[in-house]
Structure formats: structure tokens, C-alpha cells
Amino acid sequence: xxxxxxxxxxxxxxxxxxxxxxxxxxxxxxxxxxxxxxxxxxxxxxxxxxxxxxxxxxxxxxxxxxxxxxxxxxxxxxxxxxxxxxxxxxxxxxxxxxxxxxxxxxxxxxxxxxxx
Numbered sequence: 001x002x003x004x005x006x007x008x009x010x011x012x013x014x015x016x017x018x019x020x021x022x023x024x025x026x027x028x029x030x031x032x033x034x035x036x037x038x039x040x041x042x043x044x045x046x047x048x049x050x051x052x053x054x055x056x057x058x059x060x061x062x063x064x065x066x067x068x069x070x071x072x073x074x075x076x077x078x079x080x081x082x083x084x085x086x087x088x089x090x091x092x093x094x095x096x097x098x099x100x101x102x103x104x105x106x107x108x109x110x111x112x113x114x115x116x
Contacts, residue, residue, distance in 0.1 A: 065113060076103065083103065
């Protein structure tokens with residue numbers, strides 16, 4: 001290339017090979033690691049659920065806000081789906097400025113509802 005002689009490529013390969021000894025112990029360790037991860041995830045989910053339950057108990061308006069957020073998200077997703085369907089039908093971008101403004105305003109409305 002560019003007047004230079006090509007040199008042979010060096011191919012390195014790395015990685016763990018299958019265990020030749022203590023294979024069962026390795027499999028058990030991997031299994032235990034997966035179980036540990038699953039238990040950590042379950043504990044985190046329980047913590048989040050308890051936290052959300054406490055938040056709802058002390059601030060009942062949170063449930064209303066969550067409902068409004070879900071409705072805003074659904075409205076935004078519906079508008080995006082409609083726009084994509086129009087574009088797909090026309091096989092090109094036919095989005096109008098009104099469509100873009102509608103999506104932009106829906107995004108802004110949803111953003112106002114999110115907890116930051």
C-alpha cells in the first residue's frame with residue numbers, strides 16, 4: 001500500500017479455554033455467580049417497590065402524577081407512530097411542521113411531569 005511492501009498480519013487470540021480440570025467446580029462457581037446476581041436484582045426490585053409504596057403512602061398525589069405521565073407518554077408514542085406510518089406510506093419523509101410541533105409540545109409536556 002502506498003509503495004510499501006505488505007507485511008503479514010499478526011493474529012492474536014485471547015480467551016478462556018474450557019477447563020480441563022475441576023470443570024464441575026467451575027460450572028458450580030458460574031451457577032452460584034448467576035444465582036447471586038439474580039438475588040441482588042430481586043433485592044433491588046423489592047427495595048424500589050417498598051420505596052415507591054412509602055412515597056405513595058405519604059404523597060398520594062404521586063399516583064395521579066404517574067397516571068398523567070403514562071397518558072402523556074402514550075400520547076407521545078401515538079403521535080410518533082402516526083408520523084412514522086405517514087412516512088412509511090409515502091416511502092419518504094412527509095412530516096409537516098405541525099406534526100413536528102405537536103411531537104415537540106408532547107415531549108415538553110411529558111418532561112414537565114417527570115421527577116428530576
